Amino acid sequence: MRYVALLRGINVNPATTLAMADLRALLGRLGYGNVRTHLRSGNALFTADGDAESTAAAIERGLGEELGLSVAVIVRTAGQLRGVVERNPLEVRDPARFAVVFLARPPDREGLASIDPAAYAPEEMWIGERELYVYFPDGLRRPKLPPLMERYSTGPATMRNWNTVTRLLALAEDL
Structure with missing residues (x-):
């Protein structure tokens, strides 16, 4: 595998x-x-x-x-990584500012859904299966979403930008 x-x-x-x-x-x-x-x-x-x-x-x-x-x-x-890429529901306007947060366990959907989008605008988030898709139009200098996501984390998580995610997929499929 x-x-x-x-x-x-x-x-x-x-x-x-x-x-x-x-x-x-x-x-x-x-x-x-x-x-x-x-x-x-x-x-x-x-x-x-x-x-x-x-x-x-x-x-x-x-x-x-x-x-x-x-x-x-x-x-x-x-x-599974191919599925993460294919299920991306958001437009990737800038791959360096678009990221996937990979979760060890399924997210707390209720908790994440309870976050008011106005609290983190203009950032965007979509809840996936064991990942979160996030867009940081202003970059990652002082993002609002990560602290909010941490609050509803059910376990370890790590984030990769879209360029890295798609490159890892290409490398994995070439193994």
């Missing part, structure tokens, strides 16, 4: 510094094949047996035990 692992918060501060060569080596030691990384933000592609949840847990354990990092890992199959 082809997988994409999305590590939360990698290389954003000294506590989460991780060389992509070290990540590739760790995934190889865990027995995964065709290991590749994309960018320096904790995106890995590989082949493996097993399901996405147990694979994510194994990577989290390995990061902790071997590299001393406590990092949330969200794993999707190439097919």
Whole structure:
């Protein structure tokens, strides 16, 4: 099975510094094949047996035990990532300002739906299956939506812009 692992918060501060060569080596030691990384933000592609949840847990354990990092890992199959792209309900006006928040578990739909869109305008959000689609027309300098989304999070989450999401999909499908 082809997988994409999305590590939360990698290389954003000294506590989460991780060389992509070290990540590739760790995934190889865990027995995964065709290991590749994309960018320096904790995106890995590989082949493996097993399901996405147990694979994510194994990577989290390995990061902790071997590299001393406590990092949330969200794993999707190439097919699941294809579904995320195909189900996007919003117009991608600027791929650098459009993002997908990948969730480890389904979102708190009621809580998220209770947020008044005026509270985060002109930003936009759409609730997906295990992802949130968000548009930040003013960029990510001081967005309003992330703190509101955190309040209704049911578990770990990590965000990737649309350029990264579509590139990861292309790489995953080429594995």
